[in-house]
Amino acid sequence: MQYPNGKKSSAFRQTNHTSKTVYSNRGMSLEDDINDTNQYYLTQNLAIVHKKPTPVQIVNVDYPRRSAAVIKEAYFKQASTTDYNGVYKGKYIDFEAKETKNKQSFPLQNIHQHQIDHMKQVVEHGGICFLLIRFSVTQETFLFPAQALFKYWNSQFNGGRKSIRYETVKQKGYIIPIRYQAKVDYLAVIDKYYMENGGTTHDRK
């Protein structure tokens, strides 16, 4: 009875897709799928997770009479944190999502040092932190725990690979089940991940 009807799914479409990249012929982008999933979690009262707005440095704003302020000059800023955060069963949850066209590996250049620093802080403060990696060719999405990411991130500065092999992502990460209502059902994996690591058993109802 907690499942949404067809109407809700189309309602998500209308509200969420404002400034997306359109990938014709190969389904929705990872960002769109995550937005839909978050909207589903919100509607079903499972978790409260939002994407942060794109950080923009505003330089010049025009205030015309009788109409809305228009930003005339602005620049994209590098994000100092991850893109998504929120609350799940009282706990802080924080993640970044990246898609790659590469089949063999996930290039680490998709991530910035600032984001790694932020993720380390989150882990240290007891938050649930991870990377969602989608291989767009196979449309597989993995939850890759932050703790595992740090190891490969550091290794690249000591002569190691500048990417994480697909096989490693598969082995150290968790494939995310695709559900009609939750296209990137990461909560299912969080429950599993926390159980396996001896944390509290998070049973989903």
Place this chain on the structure above:
Amino acid sequence: MQYPNGKKSSAFRQTNHTSKTVYSNRGMSLEDDINDTNQYYLTQNLAIVHKKPTPVQIVNVDYPRRSAAVIKEAYFKQASTTDYNGVYKGKYIDFEAKETKNKQSFPLQNIHQHQIDHMKQVVEHGGICFLLIRFSVTQETFLFPAQALFKYWNSQFNGGRKSIRYETVKQKGYIIPIRYQAKVDYLAVIDKYYMENGGTTHDRK
């Protein structure tokens, strides 16, 4: 030994004050003070709290050769959540901050229905949620718990006041101590607030 030296404080100044409103002759704005406080908490490893970027609807972007993309047309969007969130001792923390020039009361029109909806969800999911209210004339800043806010918010639609009296803010809220390093030391009040409400005792080290 955990206290920062003078250098750090000036370093905060340089990095945080990018798109602020300048209030000359009456000290820093609430947003600046909170940014400094969050930076202090981050440096001292007490909590990880960030301000979300201002939500902007980007309409037109110019991509000049050999230089950064320029946003040529964009509009401010209404925030669907609060401005600040993060993690404190593993728990999710979420708040909005508002300043008023009014001496007698805090006008509820400073808050949007979307934000109230979001705050209700956060409370339901076990997050720590509140409003920071500053009366700019007296420079007093209060932590006003979300649960108290909901009551006054709802009351305005049933013939009640459209503002919360200063005396009520003082009585139902908690005045925030001003410290040199943490100008809006809300963690001190969270510890107190949670203790008084029978939650776990959060001793600060």
